[in-house]
Amino acid sequence: MTDDRFHRAVYVISVAAELAGVHPQTLRIYERRGLLAPARTAGGSRRYSDADLALLERIAELTDEGLNLAGVQRVLELEQTVAELRAQLDDARRAHEHRMAELTAHGFNPGGLVPAVPTGRAVTIYRATRGPASVVEPVTRDG
Structure with a gap:
């Protein structure tokens, strides 16, 4: 699935709740707690994407392991930080490899x-x- 399709908000709250196996009110609670941020239509209706459904699956995994919603939020924040740091590390590695190639091209062994x-x-x-x-x-x- 392309990244654009994964993030395209297409599901209304009732469909998203059914796909996630939760009550629609649960989605509203997650949104109030800052765990979920669905897109909104011009009329204010919530729309959920496949990315939102994947996040709901992760929230369900964490709550099944016994975490409360505050704990879930902290874990999600830390996972996001780790992902950002990994991306920075990958960028630094690529820059290092590029610099070493430049140095080698200029006679540095x-x-x-x-x-x-x-x-x-x-x-x-x-x-x-x-x-x-x-x-x-x-x-x-x-x-």
Whole structure:
């Protein structure tokens, strides 16, 4: 299913409730609690998308596990944060790969260069110098 179709709001509240296996009043409660934000028609009627139905399924899973609605809301917020951070990480990885390709094209040989990563309180930083062999010198700093 295309992303546009997944997010197209087409279901009236009674149909969405039936598809989700809940009472229409439950959908209104979820909306008041901020768990669900259905689209509205010009006349103010709610319209639900397949994305909303997927969210309702996730809410049902979490409530079946014993979470109250406040807990469900927190889990959904955290899942959204994780998704955003993953997207940022993917972007950073692509930028890093692009930069390394540029450096390689300009004669830099990354060889065994490893990105700086925290190890306890110390961080190992690699300093590279340009040249025929591209010497890489590890430098460790605490802090």
